[in-house]
Amino acid sequence: MKYPCSIIQDLLPLYVDEICSEESKKIVEDHLSQCSICKEIYDSMCNLKQEDIHDYHESQRIKSLKQVKKKILYKQILIGLSSIVLLFVLGFGIMTGLKNEIEIVNPDNCVSVSMINGSLTTRLQGSRIYEATIKRVSISSKDYLFFFVKNSQWDALTTNEEIYSELILCPEDKNADEIDEVYYFAGDYEGIESMNEIDLQKIIQNSKLLWKK
Numbered sequence: 001m002k003y004p005c006s007i008i009q010d011l012l013p014l015y016v017d018e019i020c021s022e023e024s025k026k027i028v029e030d031h032l033s034q035c036s037i038c039k040e041i042y043d044s045m046c047n048l049k050q051e052d053i054h055d056y057h058e059s060q061r062i063k064s065l066k067q068v069k070k071k072i073l074y075k076q077i078l079i080g081l082s083s084i085v086l087l088f089v090l091g092f093g094i095m096t097g098l099k100n101e102i103e104i105v106n107p108d109n110c111v112s113v114s115m116i117n118g119s120l121t122t123r124l125q126g127s128r129i130y131e132a133t134i135k136r137v138s139i140s141s142k143d144y145l146f147f148f149v150k151n152s153q154w155d156a157l158t159t160n161e162e163i164y165s166e167l168i169l170c171p172e173d174k175n176a177d178e179i180d181e182v183y184y185f186a187g188d189y190e191g192i193e194s195m196n197e198i199d200l201q202k203i204i205q206n207s208k209l210l211w212k213k
């Protein structure tokens with residue numbers, strides 16, 4: 001052997017990394033083909049290098065995986081936040097829409113009239129009264145009271161059977177005791193006070209009797 005093992009072993013790292021000169025490369029290869037000790041060292045260095053490369057790729061893989069996970073997480077957070085905002089806007093829109101949706105209440109089962117402490121009072125079950133129209137008509141020595149109430153869809157949805165609202169239709173000091181009949185009439189109230197008895201009877205036919213003296 002032309003060169004001692006120690007020189008070859010000094011050169012081996014350069015040879016493995018393929019950064020030595022052509023001349024050194026030839027010297028190392030000549031030596032390796034004859035020396036089993038240096039060959040063994042060379043092999044183990046090659047294995048080590050392979051492991052390094054593997055480790056490097058593995059760390060790159062983990063890094064890119066982490067980045068992908070991060071991106072997915074950001075995306076999920078963004079989607080989550082957008083959903084919350086969307087739900088909030090939608091909820092608010094629906095609430096406002098329902099609050100603005102004012103309807104005439106159907107009197108069946110949920111509207112009643114009674115005399116409470118001398119005042120004629122109506123009670124709306126399961127909702128709040130938003131607005132009421134009331135007209136008192138006196139004809140042929142009989143007193144009639146016509147009325148209807150409105151509520152909002154929001155109130156109808158957010159209240160329940162145990163909740164009710166009350167409204168005085170005719171207070172005691174306005175001679176509530178002289179009223180003979182109270183009707184729920186959800187039609188046209190124009191000129192109802194000065195109607196003749198025939199026209200008034202037509203209205204009564206289209207009304208619901210809720211209270212009678």
Ligand SMILES: [Zn+2]
Binds near residue numbers: 004006035036039
């Ligand atoms: Zn050697």
